[in-house]
Amino acid sequence: MRWRAAQWCCGAFFAATLLGSAQSSFTVVLPSGRSLQLPLAWIGGYPAIGLPAFARAWGADVQLAPDGTALRFAAGTIRSAPQSFFLAWETPQRRGILQLPVPARPSAQGLLLPASELLQAVASVHGWELVGTGPTSVRFVHSGVPAAAPTPPSVERTPSGLRRPPLPPLPIPVDTALPRRSLPLREPPSRLPALAALGNSFTVSPIRIVELGLHPQGNGLLLRLTADRTIERYQRPEWQGNVLVLRIPDALHGAGTPSSPELLDFRAERVQELLRYRFRFRSEILSCRWQRSGPRSLLIELTFARGAAPRQWELDVIVLDPGHGGEDTGALGVLGTREKDITLAVAQKVRQVLTRRLPGVRVVLTREGDEFVPLYRRGQLANEQQGKLFISLHCNAAPEKPHPARGVETYVLRPGRTPEAIQVAERENAVIRLESNPERYRGLLDEQHIMATLAHSAFMRLSDRLAAHLQRELVRSTGLPDRGIQQAGFYVLVGASMPAVLVEMGFLSHPEEERFLRSERGQWRIAEGIARALQRYATEYRRLLRSELP
Known part of the structure; x- marks a missing residue:
């Protein structure tokens, strides 16, 4: 418990962002005495560091993973992912996960991570402690070794230029009005595959959807979707009214436009890592069932409510x-x-x-x-x-x-x-x-x-x-x-x-x-x-x- 409190206190240096300041960089001093000048970026008002910039400043002793999501030191590895709320670090003996105040963000400067948590992870990997030494500087010191100029207990150890603004209370809406047509859509139980072993590239080659067919079946349609290789994961289909939405991670659209008298509109788009299909039919969708048909195909069975009222999202x-x-x-x-x-x-x-x-x-x-x-x-x-x-x-x-x-x-x-x-x-x-x-x-x-x-x-x-x-x-x-x-x-x-x-x-x-x-x-x-x-x-x-x- 005492260690966690100390870790949080040391990390408080970054507990805030620059307010009304034009500061664009800060200094990190290593235990060896070498200084690094790190450029600052921003995620929602929080000071952040791009992993490529960090690797360039650190030098030959760190490697940036090919996909830009991990830093590999001799002592261990730090990794995250775009839009993730977590930052993981590990050494041969220990590992840990830090929660981020804002999600990691991809940018032109590479993957941006909140500065506080990134430097805490660096300290954890190397067995160091993090000490604020000035308004725009910090220092790594060996555990148990005081900084050259100890900070008196009564002095705030956080650099004065890096104060995170106070967080407002968690908003609890007083009304229940949602934007029109934004009923909750259930997401799928995705399998969580382990990341590749350390040292491997995490880049995933997307699959390609090569067939997308709509076939009449009873009071509805059978949608068959086939890929060029195994579909490792997909999101549970969502439907509301006469609209069906299907999302497939790490996939590309390579099939033609499906054809059916029941189909009014079809769209295929890629949003970040997701392939998103949107089908709009003439009739309301009463029910939707889905299953795999071998490793490369999905079958989605739609039943239409011919003239019936739309099915409610009952709390059942x-x-x-x-x-x-x-x-x-x-x-x-x-x-x-x-x-x-x-x-x-x-x-x-x-x-x-x-x-x-x-x-x-x-x-x-x-x-x-x-x-x-x-x-x-x-x-x-x-x-x-x-x-x-x-x-x-x-x-x-x-x-x-x-x-x-x-x-x-x-x-x-x-x-x-x-x-x-x-x-x-x-x-x-x-x-x-x-x-x-x-x-x-x-x-x-x-x-x-x-x-x-x-x-x-x-x-x-x-x-x-x-x-x-x-x-x-x-x-x-x-x-x-x-x-x-x-x-x-x-x-x-x-x-x-x-x-x-x-x-x-x-x-x-x-x-x-x-x-x-x-x-x-x-x-x-x-x-x-x-x-x-x-x-x-x-x-x-x-x-x-x-x-x-x-």
Whole structure:
């Protein structure tokens, strides 16, 4: 804990951006005494460094990966990807992932990364510490070795010219109005392939779609899509009204325009790494089913609602995710309470209450007993069950026990805004060490479409509304302190292709709250609060659907 606090404090030098300054570079001094002059760029007001510029300034001791997404030092490697919220570093002995305050951005200067996190990763790879030495300069020092001019404890160690502007409170919209025709479109459960081993190029040669045919079938059409080689991944088809959208990562359009009397309009376009097909038909789409037909082909079966009303996006499946399980006990309370037991007990009670409050909704649990379910699999289960909401249930805990920290907080998926939020995410994400293949999570850095799609979809706004209802009702039903709505990067939320939140129901490190969490009375009050919040969300969501659909 002390190390993390020190790391954050040292990284605070970059905790901000230049305000009203024309500064375009800053100085980095290495432990050897050599100085590097690094040009500054900007990502949404944050000081940033381009990886090519960093490699040129560093010299022959670092190599830039052929695709420009990684720096390879003798001591280890640092990597990210365009539009990723994460920066990974690793050495033969250690590895880590830093959450970025803004996504990495491709530019004419190469891949831009926030300066704070990039230099923290460099320090981690080499076993150094980062010290601010002036308004526009920093210094790497060997761990445990003080800088030449120690900074008095009362002096701010952050260079005065590099102050990040204060972040406004997380906006929770007071209304539910979405832009016209922007109903939430469900995204697919993408497989997260591991990145290539160190030293290999990460460049992927795109596949080419060579056949795109529409064939009559019953009260609809059969769409056959064929590529020149294996289709490794594709996004779940989206449909709304008479429009079908299909996205395929790392693909090019090489087929002709499909022909059918039912087809009014067809478009093929490439957006960054995604090939996007848009079909507009004469009739409303009633249903859409899809499957593979061998490694190179996809079959999409459309049924049209001939003269019928358009199908609504009904809130018919809610997925509850009891955190931890099996060998992963989660946090332990002062009295020995196991987080995994509380989360399962509350999830089962929520299901019972929702059976009465929302009788037309099916409630699915990602685990029914004391079993270990990998984080990636929880999102997959939610997608396979056609879930419309995903709520991951957890209990909080401070590093020391007992601890006075108390209260309820709800998280949405975005970059961590505070050191406390990031620590919570790191604790929950640490379960991957128990999984058989933790390397799969490296794929998060290369799955730009997941985060990029999330950032521009209605899911973000709907997740905010869900979080607002849950936080309000949980505080009201339990009487626990309100710690507010937070944001951080949780692996378990990345894979769920629907509005998704993570709830920390209270602190097991606080003896009084631990007794409340382990009691039947406390668990039923939590369950009632969650169920009431979901009921309010469902009412609001249905009202939104009625206003959006003709």
